[in-house]
Amino acid sequence: MTLSQDQLKRYSRHLALKEVGEAGQKKLLHSKVLLVGAGGLGSPVSYYLAAAGIGTIGILDSDRVDFSNLNRQILYKTKDVGQVKVERAKIQLEELNPDVKVNTYFLRLNRENAEEICSGYDVIVDCLDNFATRFIINDICLKLNIPMVHAGVYKYFGQTLTVIPGQGPCLRCIYPDGERLDQAPSCAYDGLIGVIPGVLGTLQVMEILKLLLGIGEANKDSLLYFDGLSLSFDRIKLNPRPDCICRKK
Amino acid sequence: MKITVKLFAFLRKGRFAAQEFNVKEGTTVEEIMSNLSITKEEMKIGIILVNGQHSTFQTVLHEGDVLSLFPPAAGG
Numbered sequence: 619m620t621l622s623q624d625q626l627k628r629y630s631r632h633l634a635l636k637e638v639g640e641a642g643q644k645k646l647l648h649s650k651v652l653l654v655g656a657g658g659l660g661s662p663v664s665y666y667l668a669a670a671g672i673g674t675i676g677i678l679d680s681d682r683v684d685f686s687n688l689n690r691q692i693l694y695k696t697k698d699v700g701q702v703k704v705e706r707a708k709i710q711l712e713e714l715n716p717d718v719k720v721n722t723y724f725l726r727l728n729r730e731n732a733e734e735i736c737s738g739y740d741v742i743v744d745c746l747d748n749f750a751t752r753f754i755i756n757d758i759c760l761k762l763n764i765p766m767v768h769a770g771v772y773k774y775f776g777q778t779l780t781v782i783p784g785q786g787p788c789l790r791c792i793y794p795d796g797e798r799l800d801q802a803p804s805c806a807y808d809g810l811i812g813v814i815p816g817v818l819g820t821l822q823v824m825e826i827l828k829l830l831l832g833i834g835e836a837n838k839d840s841l842l843y844f845d846g847l848s849l850s851f852d853r854i855k856l857n858p859r860p861d862c863i864c865r866k867k
Numbered sequence: 868m869k870i871t872v873k874l875f876a877f878l879r880k881g882r883f884a885a886q887e888f889n890v891k892e893g894t895t896v897e898e899i900m901s902n903l904s905i906t907k908e909e910m911k912i913g914i915i916l917v918n919g920q921h922s923t924f925q926t927v928l929h930e931g932d933v934l935s936l937f938p939p940a941a942g943g
Contacts, residue, residue, distance in 0.1 A: 747942050770942060777940045805941075843875055852873070854873070857920040
């Protein structure tokens, strides 16, 4: 495959990076990334993945656009209210970059459908708003040996961790009794500054691109915690739980 | 013995981000929280890590331990 003249211009900033170059850009164009959740995190993640020329982007979400989404979900416009999110996302992303094929999944992920949907993707991105589904993709990624890039946001704060099966901790190492997290404080109730998922989502994309290109060091051993009030990052070094499911292989 | 406590998100309000403490042998996470006026209710679904490993209110701390307390960031 040879890059077209348009592609040489579109990706010229990537091509100028010696760690990426034409070979790296071709890797991206052949890559498949699945976003679970098309909301606050899913918006910047999908935009930057599309702009980067990720060949196949899967987007899964069961919601329609609501007015309350519009302070942070930059994929959608006011006229999109009431529309199916993944359908609007597909139009936006394919307009941004026609090199990108967008697969849409207008449904809820569950233990029955997760394996079939996630199979074949190179990276799964946790853009979810609840821990119950996060544990489903955590477990499926471990089973299928697919890296997962996690992020979560709350009020002025956010966190991210890249789970690489067999190479570091997973979400269940931090949250072994995770089901209680269904009572976790809700952004709908407590609020969320719109830019916080923007910060965390773009960090997720950096991790995804590094994984796909095989460059840099993945954030696989630490929970990176962002505090928007003090504009500070903290890295909390994690140790896998010896009896966690991610250690049983 | 010396330990370090790191607080995140709203737990920092009126407290600190990171601080070293001299405590007696056998001190538990719960006792540290009590000294900092962090209630169990506040940490009901909070995350407790000692040296980066999941821990509980009853976990006994040791010389040089780093205790991190933070709320889960569930939103997306």
